[in-house]
Amino acid sequence: MPSRFAPEPTLPAGQPERLAVLLCNLGTPDAPTPSAVQRYLAEFLSDDRVVEIPKPVWKLILHGVILRKRPKESAAKYATVWDAELGSPLLHWTRRQAEILQEWMQGAGYDVLVGFAMRYGKPSIAKQLDALKAQGATRILILPLYPQYSGTTTASVCDAVYDWAKTQRHIPELRFVHRYHNDPGYIQALAQRVVQHWQAHGMGRHLVMSFHGVPERTRDLGDPYQSECLETARLLAECLGLPQERFTVTFQSRFGKAKWLEPYTEPSLVALAQAGIQGVDVICPGFTSDCLETLEEIGQEARHAYLQAGGKQFHFIPCLNDTPHWIDALRTLTLRHTAGWPVQPYTAPVQEPAAAPEPAPAPAAEHSAAAETAQAAPTAPTVPAAPSSAQPSTEA
């Protein structure tokens, strides 16, 4: 009789435990074409975590209106940010983060497998969990690349993992990181990004921190996302030494006719230009990788609106992407959330038969949050310092 579970090898008792981390991001189309974008949007917008409209009504709107019109418009926007060689920026940066984190973990002596997956599109969470399991992972940390928890994003990643687990006879031990909106490593990585930008381009009169929006109703139903965004913004401003009148928190990417979190990014930028604030820096702290929403919606559309309204200098500060402080924050989050899960020390593959056994590198079989401070990252970052004066550059 066929089993409802995926086939499993029969393993002898005493198999070694193996630790893995799966970085999960939102997802992106396979190509900047209307048909690929339509496939992606159909999967994304059919998730009832993302759109909470009664299914029969939403199906009619989605298939009758949205999937007929939006793919063509969105594909044209994707085409402006797509790299001929690297493809989707979101996919490229997410892959790089996983690759570098893997190197850093091994460099620090941890035998931890690092993978990445997309909630919608490819590579899927189920496929990547299969791959980690096939490589021997018995303990998997799910690390969504969303610093602020939302039912629309983080919980949807959890759904996909639970759905996969339902198909498995032998489920690996699973842990989830739900939020790190106030994590010192994440805040310092953002601050470092801003400071480096100011050092290279001068400091704008005003810093706009733009987060992806969600419907207001989502917040009113108990989603903690907005308050976590506001806390991230407060901590970042504090780290930068910015007084309240020098920064604004806004929400972008409104979809549909309902009210979303306010203030909206583009009208706020227009209002700043009209109020005579001629130089702005814009950062998107909720996005850990550059993507359509940062490069096109902010870097192109919002820039245009601000300049049209009389603004003079618009500087978009890129996302954390593969910056060393961010990878270090991911490394620390991984170690903290896997504390107590024994890991094997990493030993590089042996090229020739070794004459005598080498002593295993640190750490010992167990690691803990205390041990993580003893492990230096290959490039140890310095704590970002806020600029000594909060004066705008002469460009403003």
Ligand SMILES: C=CC1=C(C)c2cc3[nH]c(cc4nc(cc5[nH]c(cc1n2)c(C)c5CCC(=O)O)C(CCC(=O)O)=C4C)c(C)c3C=C
């Ligand atoms: C329909 C409702 C949407 C909700 C709710 C939503 C929440 C949400 N999204 C992100 C992060 C990203 N969204 C991206 C693209 C994107 N988002 C929506 C809609 C909702 N998002 C759409 C329809 C799209 C596709 C583009 C378009 O047609 O406009 C992306 C970029 C993907 C890429 O390929 O570059 C990201 C990242 C968060 C963090 C969030 C809630 C907190």
Ligand SMILES: [Fe+2]
């Ligand atoms: Fe979105």
Ligand SMILES: [Fe+2]
């Ligand atoms: Fe957008």
